Amino acid sequence: MRHLMSPLDFTPEELDRLFDLANDIEHNPAKYAHACDGKILATCFYEPSTRTRLSFESAMIRLGGRVLGFSDAASSSASKGESVSDTIRIISCYADICAMRHPKEGAPMVASEKSHIPVINAGDGGHQHPTQTLTDLLTIRSLKGRLHSFTIGLCGDLKFGRTVHSLIGALIRYANVQFVFISPEELRVPDYITELLREKNIPFREVIRLEEVMPDLDLLYMTRVQKERFFNEEDYVRLKDFYILNAAKLELARKDMLVLHPLPRVNEISVEVDEDPRAAYFKQAQYGVYVRMALILTLLESCR
Ligand code: CP
Numbered sequence: 001m002r003h004l005m006s007p008l009d010f011t012p013e014e015l016d017r018l019f020d021l022a023n024d025i026e027h028n029p030a031k032y033a034h035a036c037d038g039k040i041l042a043t044c045f046y047e048p049s050t051r052t053r054l055s056f057e058s059a060m061i062r063l064g065g066r067v068l069g070f071s072d073a074a075s076s077s078a079s080k081g082e083s084v085s086d087t088i089r090i091i092s093c094y095a096d097i098c099a100m101r102h103p104k105e106g107a108p109m110v111a112s113e114k115s116h117i118p119v120i121n122a123g124d125g126g127h128q129h130p131t132q133t134l135t136d137l138l139t140i141r142s143l144k145g146r147l148h149s150f151t152i153g154l155c156g157d158l159k160f161g162r163t164v165h166s167l168i169g170a171l172i173r174y175a176n177v178q179f180v181f182i183s184p185e186e187l188r189v190p191d192y193i194t195e196l197l198r199e200k201n202i203p204f205r206e207v208i209r210l211e212e213v214m215p216d217l218d219l220l221y222m223t224r225v226q227k228e229r230f231f232n233e234e235d236y237v238r239l240k241d242f243y244i245l246n247a248a249k250l251e252l253a254r255k256d257m258l259v260l261h262p263l264p265r266v267n268e269i270s271v272e273v274d275e276d277p278r279a280a281y282f283k284q285a286q287y288g289v290y291v292r293m294a295l296i297l298t299l300l301e302s303c304r
Helices: 012-027 051-062 084-094 107-114 130-144 162-171 191-199 210-216 233-239 271-275 281-301
Strands: 040-045 066-070 097-102 119-124 150-155 177-182 204-207 219-222 258-260
Touching (some): 051 097, 051 119, 051 130, 084 107, 097 281, 130 219, 162 177, 177 210
């Protein structure tokens, strides 16, 4: 039985098979409409979510299965002090697979150690967000046709952004990927990541101004400055609108650059950008359903 804690839990070859399956699901949905008849997905969300929770639920329903769960720790027995380990033992009695989001780094890992069903890390604190990374990789592969040989700019909150940390970790396994980290000094990508890139001789640059690097990018991955991870309001207010991508800035970009964003956005992408053909973030959310369908099938298969 397999769990998913990090995108690195899958080899690049396994990821290729997962993405092939996701693309097949996209083009032949009827073929998979009863693939999970009789199966139950539990969504245990101790932190707010729109996309991850609902796309998992949509994925399971589209596969013919059913869903149960909670969307708020306050409505679960965590509010009475129940541990994640005890909760997953109980969930294992009620469901066949579980997607868990938790504010504490490592909580889904702790759950997986006591679980009798596959556990999927649906985001743990500022650490990892593997299913967002699978979504990002599927989007890039589907729209660019490859997962190698490009320059990606990651912009915004690179310090706390778990989607960024997961995506960098996944992309370093592909050839000729160059990174440009665009952030204010206070929100720089953590040292452990830059050290890893140096160790592996993977080219990267760190800059503050987005305009300076825009013409060099094949992909621009925008991120939200995450209010919930700041220790004081003053710092958040000072940094929250540091980057706002608008039509004028997009003029500097290549005609085939793609703009990605894990969403939700606040102000970092102006709504006028939504109409630009390079804006791929809503398509990205759609790919999130296909890849989660493929993931559910793959992990349930591992239980046979
Ligand atoms: N991208 C993402 O994780 O969105 P939610 O927080 O809405 O799930």
